Amino acid sequence: MSAVAAEWRKLLSLPSALVAIGLTLVAMPALGTSTARRLAAQLDAGGDGVLGTVTTLTVGFELVPFAVLGPVVLGVVIIGSEYTRGSKDSGGGRQITTSLTAVPGRGRLLLAKAVVLAGVSAALAVVVIPATIWLAQTALGEHGHTWDALGPRVAGAVVYWMLMPLIALAVTVVTRSGIVPMVFFVVNSSFVSVTHLLTRVTPLAAYLPDMAGTRMFTAQGPVHGGLVMLAWTAGLLAVAALVFTRRDA
Amino acid sequence: MRAAGGDGHPGPVIELNGLTKRHGGKVAVDDVSFTASPGRVTGFLGPNGAGKSSTLRVLLGLDVPDAGTALVGGRPYRKLRNPLRTVGSLLDGGGAHGSRSGRAHLTWLAVSNGIPRSRVEEVLDLVGLADVAGRRVSTYSLGTGRRLGLAAALLGDPEVLVLDEPVNGLDPEGIRWIRRFLRAYAAEGRTVLLSSHLMGETAGTADDLVVIDAGRVVARGTVPEVVGGHASLEDAFFALTEERGR
Known part of the structure; x- marks a missing residue:
């Protein structure tokens, strides 16, 4: 328990983590609302023809795989910050030596980090995702939907937001630096989705964790997609635990 | 030998x-x-x-x-x-993250081992860091960083x-x-x-x-x-x- 309490403090005293949390809280609801407003105006003016591949049911949800970057950044920095070298002036030490002398059980330390990360991500998700969807659907006005239709998708999106950061944590344990995972996750969620492009090359890419996880909030086999993503998360965490326990600090 | x-x-x-x-x-x-x-x-x-x-x-x-x-x-x-x-220990390089304050560093350490929070201020005084404890570790000189490391070592009164x-x-x-x-x-x-x-x-x-x-x-x-x-x-x-x- 004390290890979890310490990890909680560590994460919430990192400026980069606070920035990620703050941006997520503000950006996603704001973007969701503005998209929905624009769409509502087009629908009022020109009917269903403006929708294309989007439906009024997915408004707001298209931001879920993008705004998950906030929790993903938390997953990267919760490990990456341990391996950041101090300045040459200060001797170039890394925090991981302090963390492991305080909590020498590798499994215990990693579990504490995963618990804190999942908790913070879940808290962020249950606030931001329903708020965004509510704001977006409200902005759609008469084109909006009821929670009967939206609820399961919201639940799926919350699960997605809990699993993605855990995957980021596991990858960062292996790389021992936040830089490579950070670049990959930022690029993949915002500029060019490598995993999405892969789905055009091979149907197997649909089984990649983020692609499968997306199905939890697009209602295209949410249970199956969720289980695939869960299996990835568990597998990657197991690899991370194995590496972390066997490696010298 | x-x-x-x-x-x-x-x-x-x-x-x-x-x-x-x-x-x-x-x-x-x-x-x-x-x-x-x-x-x-x-x-x-x-x-x-x-x-x-x-x-x-x-x-x-x-x-x-x-x-x-x-x-x-x-x-x-x-x-x-x-x-x-x-065991209190100090290794080469300090081992504190630069973007936290010295006090925040000692606080999470204390929490991790069930050490009373009042002890953080005690060790800060002991090593003469009370004045700069609110500043980010990245602004510390080598000597100040060593003092922080020493404060961390003494935290648990080992x-x-x-x-x-x-x-x-x-x-x-x-x-x-x-x-x-x-x-x-x-x-x-x-x-x-x-x-x-x-x-x-x-x-x-x-x-x-x-x-x-x-x-x-x-x-x-x-x-x-x-x-x-x-x-x-x-x-x-x-x-x-x-x-x-x-």
């Missing part, structure tokens, strides 16, 4: 036995054995790259040895419950102190302060193990010495025993290390 000194002390608290550690193919620590006893300051002396830090990292459970054991009070470090309350090059970066006043502090700490019956490459400084602080060179212990005993017939510890040290024909 000279005979072990420090006989007659109760319950050796730090005990290294046949410790060997390889980094890649290179042997960093080669069959190292010694004890550091309570009530005494043990100096762990050797040139840079002799294997001091590698030995201390194994002792603190950070790295796994290829052979041998390192015990604190009869137990490996990794088996200690709330280890900061038994029976054992393991310090790697503690006087690095400290000004003369800080060096004097730490020498007196460690002497007083050992006088309370606690165990102090400090590594250094500074011979004069170590001779003035330590009761017992372990001299390491190229991964092997070349001498151990009380300071007079290790100095032997030489004019100074420095002379003894070079005689011991040059004997090995490096």
Whole structure:
């Protein structure tokens, strides 16, 4: 328990983590609302023809795989910050030596980090995702939907937001630096989705964790997609635990 | 190798036995054995790259040895419950994240080992950091960073102190302060193990010495025993290390 309490403090005293949390809280609801407003105006003016591949049911949800970057950044920095070298002036030490002398059980330390990360991500998700969807659907006005239709998708999106950061944590344990995972996750969620492009090359890419996880909030086999993503998360965490326990600090 | 000194002390608290550690193919620590006893300051002396830090990292459970054991009070470090309350340690480089304040660093450390939060302010005062405790660690000088590391080591009011090059970066006043502090700490019956490459400084602080060179212990005993017939510890040290024909 004390290890979890310490990890909680560590994460919430990192400026980069606070920035990620703050941006997520503000950006996603704001973007969701503005998209929905624009769409509502087009629908009022020109009917269903403006929708294309989007439906009024997915408004707001298209931001879920993008705004998950906030929790993903938390997953990267919760490990990456341990391996950041101090300045040459200060001797170039890394925090991981302090963390492991305080909590020498590798499994215990990693579990504490995963618990804190999942908790913070879940808290962020249950606030931001329903708020965004509510704001977006409200902005759609008469084109909006009821929670009967939206609820399961919201639940799926919350699960997605809990699993993605855990995957980021596991990858960062292996790389021992936040830089490579950070670049990959930022690029993949915002500029060019490598995993999405892969789905055009091979149907197997649909089984990649983020692609499968997306199905939890697009209602295209949410249970199956969720289980695939869960299996990835568990597998990657197991690899991370194995590496972390066997490696010298 | 000279005979072990420090006989007659109760319950050796730090005990290294046949410790060997390889980094890649290179042997960093080669069959190292010694004890550091309570009530005494043990100096762990050797040139840079002799294997001091590698030995201390194994002792603190950070790295796994290829052979041998390192015990604190009869137990490996990794088996200690709330280890900061038994062993305080300071490794080269400080080990605090630059974007947190010194106080925030000590606070999470205290929380991790069930140490009362009031202790954070106590150790900040003790090492003279109270004024800068609210500033980010990345703004600290080398000496201030060492003081923070020392505060972290003292946080759990431990029976054992393991310090790697503690006087690095400290000004003369800080060096004097730490020498007196460690002497007083050992006088309370606690165990102090400090590594250094500074011979004069170590001779003035330590009761017992372990001299390491190229991964092997070349001498151990009380300071007079290790100095032997030489004019100074420095002379003894070079005689011991040059004997090995490096």
